[in-house]
Amino acid sequence: MPITRDEVAHLARLSRIALTDAELDHLAPQLDQIITAVAQVQEVAAEGIPPTSHATGLTNVFRDDEPRPCLTPEEALSQAPAVAQQRFKVPRILGEE
């Protein structure tokens, strides 16, 4: 199934990447080629075959719930782009209205 330039633009929006028009022109045909190639997996008769998400087979692995040393607030905030009042400072997340 081919993928169009509009679909790539939609996927970029979903992925929160502000692609330029030039990038869309370049990426869309490449993605179409890649998707056509990987679609080969559909040739495989896999009726009744269980999916594998993970090779080890481990499930529900927990550590003991014990307090132990961790990062200080200063360490945790040390790499933040912006900090205010010992918190991560972020751009506004709601509209004006």
Added chain:
Amino acid sequence: MTAAELSAALAKSEVSATEVTQAHLDRIAAVDDRVHAFLHIAADSALAQAAEVDKRRKTGEQLAPLAGVPVAVKDVFTTKNMPTTCGSHILDGWHPPYDATITQRLKQAGAIILGKTNMDEFAMGSSTENSAFGPSRNPWDLDKVPGGSSGGSAAAVAAYEAPLAIGTDTGGSIRQPAAVCGIVGTKPTYGGSSRYGVVAFASSLDTPGPFGRTVLDAALLHEAISGHDPMDSTSIDAPVPPVVAAAREADVSGMRIGVVTDLSGDGYQPGVLSRFAEAVEVLESLGAKVTEVSCPHFRYALPAYYLIAPSEASSNLARFDAMRYGLRVGDDGSRDAEEVMALTREVGFGAEVKRRIILGTHALSSGYYDAYYGKAQKVRTLIIRDFDAAFGQVDVLVSPATPTTAFRLGERADDPMAMYLADLCTIPSDLAGNAAISVPCGLAAEDGLPVGLQVMAPALADDRLYRVAAAAEAAFTHRWGQPLLTSAKGLAS
């Protein structure tokens, strides 16, 4: 000198850790402007670590085998007080506040961390050309790629800038660069080496592992970094396979070795196939029982991988949101968080990362999930069944490590499908989570560049890799009269 020889000389105090470290820093200063294996050289902290090892040794303390032996670390591992970029502008200037488990284990073993090595951005690539900081070069021929994504680590070891290096393998990112740089590289069993503090690409595949110039050196590093880690929920709680002992034994007599017939033919360079055939003959002459084995679903491994890995990446890389760490672009008060996020990711990510995030988002989106990601997961099951059937008949499988030798810089840079083929032989073991190694088996006649022999073993039977690779290495070195790397002439002039 090999890491094993350095370890012995250090233990006998014939040489100090400070001298060894300084010698490697000098080598880096002399050649790294041409190789560009390193993104960050940690000279001061390396010398401080070395002085500490020397001090402890003087007090008569028994130190671990790698104490005082330098190691280069791929820039995907978090390192306290050192930058970690993952080859990306989005993490430019990030100094992680904690050490990865593997970083901690190296420090505890007294290994000297020389610096951080170059890589394809977020480990996505097979050439280091996707690094935001420029490619590394192959010490055999500086116009050729060193492979990837752990190309900086492989180039550093091949250029004698470090005796050992750490990388990660998701689709072949240790074995492929090891093969094209003429050194040894291992992908341990998935879950055998901790992912805690490894910037995640595809969590069900990412596996840290060692590079060395010899099989024994790789085994020493493999053993030092392996073992259960409660900080990684996918870490396997089992004893570390006896890889060092196996590398020393180097005995394949009576071993059953299966040649994977599906990993040859069209698309394989003739010089790679002839060296591989020769390697199989050598193993047979050493007493191994060689048979042919078919793994019919391996041909679907590459397409399944390019659905599974990008799907996981599209989710993992959502954490680079410009809010808590890393780059933030366009926060001028006029834009909301979502716009800042999209602008930052546009500026911070390179082309390949964007391609894979969009591909993964597509494969996971409703309406396409069953046809792409769901189907790829079923193919993964079929590949595991192929391995299970094969390992019912033989102890290890062998194939070429790569379809071709090192390619020219720029040759595949804007042709994603051509680039992806570099991992054709390595991907099956990643999908199955078992163990595999690449060991040099000679030079291709056409171009005089190294060829890697891949050995694959069942999960937690990593020691078999070292037994076979060490036997092949000994036989080849005897035949060549010297280690293969002696022939690398890229830095000769």
